[in-house]
Amino acid sequence: MNQSLATVSKEGFSDSEVKNAIDEIARERRESLNNNLVVSATLASNAVFAHTMEDVAGIDRRLVATSTSDVNRAIRLLLDSGQMVRICAGSFSPNVSAGESEK
Numbered sequence: 001m002n003q004s005l006a007t008v009s010k011e012g013f014s015d016s017e018v019k020n021a022i023d024e025i026a027r028e029r030r031e032s033l034n035n036n037l038v039v040s041a042t043l044a045s046n047a048v049f050a051h052t053m054e055d056v057a058g059i060d061r062r063l064v065a066t067s068t069s070d071v072n073r074a075i076r077l078l079l080d081s082g083q084m085v086r087i088c089a090g091s092f093s094p095n096v097s098a099g100e101s102e103k
Contacts, residue, residue, distance in 0.1 A: 005081040012072035019068075026063055 013021075032038045046052065 001084075001086065002081045005079055005084075009076050009079060012075065013068060015068045018066070018071050021071075022063060022066060026060065029060060029063075 042056065046056070
């Protein structure tokens with residue numbers, strides 16, 4: 001993980017990687033509006049925080065306006081492997097196969 005973070009911090013993401021990620025996030029946000037439960041939860045959350053659907057639309061506009069340099073700058077600023085907590089879960093016994101449990 002440290003190596004991957006170091007590589008991303010040094011090299012950043014490419015234009016196509018950022019475009020694909022933004023397109024996917026925007027698509028998921030649009031599709032979520034077809035789910036009545038998501039819309040209800042969004043409206044309830046907006047009421048609590050005094051946000052309007054125009055605020056939500058503003059987030060969508062800012063998302064699609066995000067540049068590769070914006071993403072890479074944020075990564076370099078915020079991702080520090082020395083400040084991350086790693087948690088490993090599972091069976092690490094070499095004598096236990098997948099689907100079995102240790103006794």
